[in-house]
Amino acid sequence: MKVIVTTALRPSAKIMAMAQNLAAILQIPYVVRENHSIPMLKEIYKTDLLLIITQRGPVVTTPGGNFFFHLSMAQLRIKNIINGKHDHMAAAMDLKPGMSVLDCTLGLATDAIVASFVAGTTGYVKGIENSPLISAVTRYGLQNFADADSDIIQSLRRVEVETADYLKYLNNLSTDSFDIVYFDPMFRRPIQSSSNVKPLRYLADDRPLLPEAVAEACRVAKRRVVIKEAHNSAEFRKFPLTALQGGKYSSIHYGIIEISG
Numbered sequence: 175m176k177v178i179v180t181t182a183l184r185p186s187a188k189i190m191a192m193a194q195n196l197a198a199i200l201q202i203p204y205v206v207r208e209n210h211s212i213p214m215l216k217e218i219y220k221t222d223l224l225l226i227i228t229q230r231g232p233v234v235t236t237p238g239g240n241f242f243f244h245l246s247m248a249q250l251r252i253k254n255i256i257n258g259k260h261d262h263m264a265a266a267m268d269l270k271p272g273m274s275v276l277d278c279t280l281g282l283a284t285d286a287i288v289a290s291f292v293a294g295t296t297g298y299v300k301g302i303e304n305s306p307l308i309s310a311v312t313r314y315g316l317q318n319f320a321d322a323d324s325d326i327i328q329s330l331r332r333v334e335v336e337t338a339d340y341l342k343y344l345n346n347l348s349t350d351s352f353d354i355v356y357f358d359p360m361f362r363r364p365i366q367s368s369s370n371v372k373p374l375r376y377l378a379d380d381r382p383l384l385p386e387a388v389a390e391a392c393r394v395a396k397r398r399v400v401i402k403e404a405h406n407s408a409e410f411r412k413f414p415l416t417a418l419q420g421g422k423y424s425s426i427h428y429g430i431i432e433i434s435g
């Protein structure tokens with residue numbers, strides 16, 4: 175997967191410095207934008223994947239569309255929670271203020287932001303993401319996105335991001351380090367209506383969740399391990415679930431492993 179970093183047209187010194195800095199961190203080539211259009215850059219450098227640093231943050235071009243940070247459903251879900259409505263993920267986690275959540279599959283951090291809102295200022299959410307490009311875009315968004323109410327923005331700012339493979343990360347954690355360990359792996363069969371996920375699919379680690387990682391998660395979690403999957407997914411059968419939850423008409427379900435003792 176060849177990627178190059180560049181900037182928007184007529185970049186400020188700050189944007190150029192950010193592009194060069196990200197190129198160094200991600201160890202991918204930085205190219206000066208000059209007056210080239212995006213199609214020209216793709217042609218010159220023989221790649222569809224450009225990480226473009228713009229005034230509004232990093233954007234990755236993919237054959238499935240542009241990948242950039244946005245709140246996706248996080249804002250609506252948080253507003254629903256404020257209005258006393260049920261959030262299936264928070265319910266599956268049995269998440270309460272003050273709890274800690276390890277989100278092993280951070281992606282765009284929609285779930286992590288909702289978890290951070292529910293866990294509150296006394297809680298803690300850490301997100302692990304194996305794709306360096308997704309991680310860079312999401313980290314920037316969590317630290318800089320400002321177009322929402324302040325309680326939502328504070329929920330973003332509290333999420334910590336680590337670029338890592340979740341199995342390696344879990345292996346290095348001590349027993350009972352987090353209340354909840356959460357997995358939302360790439361679905362084996364993509365849900366067509368989920369167009370937000372389309373550009374992410376080109377950048378994501380799409381390996382299936384393995385029982386070995388879930389066993390490690392059960393060691394690391396004090397209360398619950400929660401796995402999000404498509405409704406009726408055969409993947410659920412791989413794990414020792416104690417419950418399965420989700421909306422009656424929802425395309426998504428949550429497998430729960432309650433940690434006893």
Ligand SMILES: C[S@@+](CC[C@H](N)C(=O)[O-])C[C@H]1O[C@@H](n2cnc3c(N)ncnc32)[C@H](O)[C@@H]1O
Pocket residue numbers: 278279280281282283284285286302303304305308338339340341358359360361374377378379380381
């Ligand atoms: C379906 S997306 C998660 C979406 C996320 N829950 C959200 O609300 O935005 C799955 C993400 O997990 C990441 N991932 C898959 N396997 C991983 C692994 N072994 N370690 C860390 N991240 C992984 C993928 O790169 C992808 O970004």
